[in-house]
């Protein structure tokens with residue numbers, strides 16, 4: 001196969017046949033789903049078998065709508081594909097009444113296909129290009145949502161289910177997401193293309209960080225506490241007696257070395273100064289051990305998976321008592337970011353170029369009385385790699401040997 | 412629902428504030444909001460949440476096809492099940508699956524059975540595979556190296572017993588598959604993160620690259636065009652050709668195949684046979700154990716052979732096997748690596764060492780740990 005074969009994009013029955021393999025196997029198949037829709041599956045089949053995406057980016061627009069619409073055209077120019085990102089409610093609790101409206105939009109204005117739990121947080125609906133204008137009106141007036149969250153603007157915010165469904169939540173993640181998303185000073189940036197690159201905001205209710213906020217948000221909110229976890233000694237003794245909890249395990253598995261067990265008095269002690277809020281003990285002995293009562297919200301900045309200088313985790317900024325307190329800081333940092341970052345640089349890229357002082361000064365000014373963090377140092381990561389022929393051969397041979405080990409001799 | 416709107420197109424500039432979360436919460440959740448005090452597992456796919464009021468709700472996690480791509484037909488089945496046996500609400504999970512919510516264990520079990528009948532398994536909590544999250548890749552994306560949904564399907568087909576709980580794992584396992592270095596599956600802080608990449612420097616398409624360049628070399632004097640400015644290692648050189656147009660050259664000694672240039676310009680090409688995936692291991696965002704961290708690039712490149720992707724499945728299997736063999740109970744992969752050492756983990760995986768996976772062990776202090784000593 002050569003690159004010129006690829007450019008021709010010759011669709012073939014063979015590719016469709018090969019794709020059938022992806023309908024076998026026990027896990028539900030996306031190919032089976034695609035076949036129930038008007039999605040141009042032959043193009044996908046061609047792509048999979050040629051190891052080449054069938055799509056170029058397209059230039060489809062709906063006038064006056066500046067975000068959330070993505071368009072592709074096939075390499076042969078014959079087919080176009082348009083999809084919308086639509087905002088979901090915080091926590092992504094979706095009533096069936098709402099889902100029925102989504103089904104209606106996807107059927108009447110789309111091709112009967114959606115990405116149910118999109119990674120930005122949105123529900124993605126594939127749309128017929130010639131009905132895109134009306135689809136926007138229906139999404140707004142019937143679904144009660146909006147399109148948006150693509151390009152150099154705020155991406156869909158994301159919150160863990162928090163107090164709605166989770167006993168560990170240390171603050172109201174859903175209310176926090178709603179507060180920021182609908183605040184006029186934040187909301188004004190939605191669906192514009194005014195930032196150097198995207199900005200993401202995520203909310204996790206506790207240090208388990210189910211929202212992945214530590215690794216994928218320019219502004220990160222994580223519930224935490226000060227001091228030691230709360231221990232109900234009575235309840236803990238019960239759990240130990242019934243065999244549910246082993247106190248020695250609690251001691252051993254605490255990464256902070258903060259726990260000791262007094263066997264004579266049958267009492268657990270946790271040193272609040274040492275505790276790293278790792279949650280290991282809480283996970284093992286909940287509800288006898290719970291997060292401490294002095295609750296805080298950790299505010300961090302700058303994590304992402306993709307940017308100029310590679311992936312990063314968040315830098316710690318300050319400990320808040322209320323999620324609302326971060327607003328002036330966020331506005332200030334957006335201002336600094338917008339005025340100083342080159343195009344396609346994330347907030348972290350700016351921090352790496354200009355130093356964390358940019359952030360700590362903004363925090364000093366906008367969060368004067370809040371305890372500050374000591375940010376960790378970061379390693380430089382690269383995700384891709386240019387391999388020499390020898391290296392490629394070495395890794396191929398190794399992978400083939402594993403295939404032999406797991407699938408047997410025949411290949 | 413057949414409404415027609417004929418607004419003045421300029422009205423479309425009036426965006427809408429996304430709806431408040433409370434609008435879609437069932438009453439029982441509203442009543443017990445913030446009052447959950449305990450949880451119980453009923454098998455791998457059902458969690459009971461117990462409120463201080465004494466009320467309980469049951470959540471059922473059900474696996475969806477890769478990239479959570481579903482047809483309206485399947486959506487309607489989900490709606491039906493949620494209407495009949497649930498509280499008329501579902502939740503889209505972080506890991507691209509769906510959670511049903513109901514008020515009795517019987518109904519929860521019924522949901523498990525019916526969805527299973529439709530071919531959608533329940534599972535994914537506790538010490539098991541929680542999800543394999545996939546980006547959209549060839550389905551709708553024009554920036555890409557490999558097709559993540561079909562790789563995800565191949566992995567899920569093998570790892571499904573770890574999702575349903577038939578096979579046990581030492582701890583929770585999250586897998587992410589991204590079609591390219593943009594990592595749209597969400598994060599490099601996952602237990603196992605598969606990332607497609609070219610494995611080579613990009614070749615500008617001789618005919619079409621001009622669409623990404625200024626028409627005249629004069630423009631280069633004023634500003635560096637995006638296609639070169641985005642390169643983090645300055646591997647893309649633009650120059651004035653004799654006829655006054657712009658020439659482009661990619662220095663493959665410098666290029667790190669990061670894909671940033673491809674993000675801003677479709678017209679780069681490569682040899683599909685040199686494309687591969689890297690496998691990163693041991694990241695997480697949770698603060699348990701040694702805390703949040705990005706994953707180590709243990710395997711820099713694995714060949715990509717659709718539609719079965721046996722090499723990729725075998726490599727991921729090997730990594731999980733080495734983890735299972737060494738882990739103490741409750742340990743995420745990253746914590747096992749910390750305890751036995753990265754060198755030893757890689758030795759057991761057996762992966763050849765090169766300049767691309769010379770992982771350096773470092774200490775770190777991410778997430779809320781960055782606040783500890785100041786409090």
Ligand code: SF4
Pocket residue numbers: 160161162163166167168169170204205206207208209210211
């Ligand atoms: S981050 Fe914490 S509060 Fe939020 S869902 Fe996870 S465990 Fe619950």
Ligand code: SF4
Pocket residue numbers: 546547548549552553554555556557559589590591592593594595596
């Ligand atoms: S990771 Fe790459 S292939 Fe996947 S959706 Fe993102 S840009 Fe496309």
Ligand code: SF4
Pocket residue numbers: 612613641642643644645646647661665666667668669670671672673
């Ligand atoms: S892949 Fe990355 S390093 Fe290579 S030329 Fe493109 S932007 Fe530069």
